[in-house]
Amino acid sequence: MTAPLAPLLAITQGDPAGIGPEIVAKAFRDAPEQMQGCFVVGEVQTMRRAAQILQGPGRCALPVAEIADPQEAWQVPPRCMPVFPLPGLPGPLPFGQVQAEAGRAAAECVRWAARQALQGEIAGLVTAPLNKEALHLAGLAFPGHTELLQAEAAEHAGVPLAHMPVRMMLANDALRTVLVSIHVSLRDAIAAVTQEQVLETIRITHEALLRALGRPPRIAVAGLNPHAGEAGLMGREELEHIAPAVAAAQALGIQVIGPEPPDTVFMRARHSAERPGAFDVVVAMYHDQGLIPVKYLGLDEGVNVTLGLPLVRTSPDHGTAFDIAGQGLADAASLIAAVQMARRLAAGQGQA
């Protein structure tokens, strides 16, 4: 066997009822260079169905190669999809339906890939989207990949969950945001805005981007309330929790300011060719505060990165899109961007 060009990345198939398998197949068909050294972990017939969906007038079939060992991915030619089959996964399931079996299949692929990455067998994983309701129906106690991966990493390290703090970052070329809390209700998210949680988020953000950018990142912290509370007139979380967390981070030498008014901080951070962003990243107080600005710029290039894990994990910024699953319409650009970012992170070349 010839020497590998770059470390192997596992691509998990995602929920088989959603667009995951077809965007993975599309990426292998349309971005063969970027997909070199990647293999799919999933179920072969599900991935064959995804490849067939892409076939059409003027479109060649995408061959699928079943591999018995991930290393065989290096021998698979471009525009051919290597699939490492996990035993016990269900075959093709109906599209567009929330199903426990689909949730179980998606989760098993993620678990397997996480364990491979934690054992150093692969360089990282790129996860195709799973449906959180299906995951729940399958009896998994995790709302999403992030929490499942946190649990796997904590178990591998032999530490309690609290000692494996992780955060979600969403990034595109214009904007990066990192969230204080992730998959919780808005009520619980507000309760999670404590000095400790905000400081932990700033710390994780600083460490991850210091590694990725090769310099200390410029961090802005958003407020929670309108106008960052306007000196306590519209809420006191800024005075009681966020500002003390920012001061504590500054005392640690971290380049951070805030709390900044949330309605303008993302605009100020947004980077373009004409106007460089004022910050490298914005720490957002909850899921939608941070994700809407990035997704609003377009689902095609956003990447979800889990920070704080002892492994590389990226994902497209969108979900299972049951409304278009099985039609070959889904755009694979975000998945391809996630593969490129995972590759850079795994190689230690920065630019998250």
Ligand SMILES: NC(=O)C1=CN([C@@H]2O[C@H](COP(=O)(O)OP(=O)(O)OC[C@H]3O[C@@H](n4cnc5c(N)ncnc54)[C@H](O)[C@@H]3O)[C@@H](O)[C@H]2O)C=CC1
């Ligand atoms: N990383 C992951 O596993 C993620 C999973 N989800 C889950 O996915 C499920 C569905 O979530 P939704 O909120 O409906 O968001 P969604 O991202 O699946 O869909 C939102 C809209 O964007 C469109 N869309 C999404 N991806 C697209 C693509 N690649 N090409 C073209 N159009 C695309 C859909 O057709 C839909 O109109 C939920 O269970 C959610 O929790 C959501 C985000 C990320």
Ligand SMILES: NCC(=O)COP(=O)(O)O
């Ligand atoms: N909105 C992003 C999202 O829900 C992805 O969650 P995860 O599966 O990456 O934890």
